[in-house]
Amino acid sequence: MSLRHLGLATGGLVVFLLVLAALGTPLQHGFDATLSQWLYARQPFMVTLALLLGWAGSFWGSLSTALLAGWLLRGAGRIAWPGLPLLLIASWLVNAAIKFGVNRPRPTLDHLMSVHGPSFPSGHAMAAMTLFGALGWLAAHRWPHCRVAIALAATALVLAGGLARLVLGVHYGSDVLAGYAVGTALLAAYFHLGARMPTRLHP
Template sequence: MIRLSASSFAAILALLLLFVAFLFAGGPGAGLDRAILTSAQHAALVPAARLVSDLGSWIAVLIAAAAGAAWLALRRRYRDALVLIVLMVGERPLVELLKEAFDRARPDPHGHLVAVQSMAFPSGHAANAMTLGLGLALLVAHGRWRVPAIALGLLYALLVGGSRLVLGVHWPSDVAGGWTFGVAWTLLLVGFGKGTSAPRDH
């Protein structure tokens, strides 16, 4: 029987509480959010932020996820491949539903350095990057590669989330909310998807 471990359940619950805290403590009326956003905006960082932000776009993460799923399928890890696909395909619609439900305004539109259309909370790019980075690390990497892969996945998510602040399109709590959602969603799906015996590398 496939079930969620007690530790994973506790972690997901803690993450959801953090998510709610970021929702109610941040946004347009939060002085800390505004101060962090202002300190993150430097013209010299904008070109790099545009590039990194693109790496967290929906198209970019789908391409990366498809490549990861193909690699897993070639190694006959079909369940892991399916979990990765469901993980990424399911994440974005959920984020969009949350954005519409919470209806938080973004920072001043005159400060936006890239075009945006949806609402602010949670950040889709931050959620995309965290789900992809952590999902690939947990499903593709194993053995001695697992910890370095998780570190790289988290670094990727941190950079993508930070780029949205440099570009002036999200409050810091939007980004933090996207990260926490991404971790919780990944732990949930990977936890329920356990049961595949991964091949051992020698």
């Protein structure tokens, strides 16, 4: 693994371990309470948008997006097809393993969307990070002249996918941060594989 990919994976895992270690501390409670105060059910249009993102960012919604995008970019090689859908499946499997290992209860707020299972980390945040991080990377290589616009769009989608869970009151801010962190580590592994596989990313 290159130093850049190793650093990315290490950074994601370190952030995840720090958030995990902080669970139950005043720092974690303050962080979660502040984000909840800023975002929970702030505006009706935000709730509507968060509901749409919640449905789109579910297992089936994110996997459908990955299947479609991977197939459309299949000319890039195996890193796109079947690599992108497999990355999403791995993200949800890792998320489930951590969720039931930590077994953190959901927030006590009224949930504005039906949810199941423990809270930590956010599966939607992990899926957003892995899906849009990988898709942005593939698209930026395929269309390098649009790299800045692609990076901005991918970043906005990653943030929206995680923060929407706070608007709906179904996750803590620390759940979302942990989801982003683990997703970053998975992305580093994906980028490493992409660098080693024969690809045809450039037009």
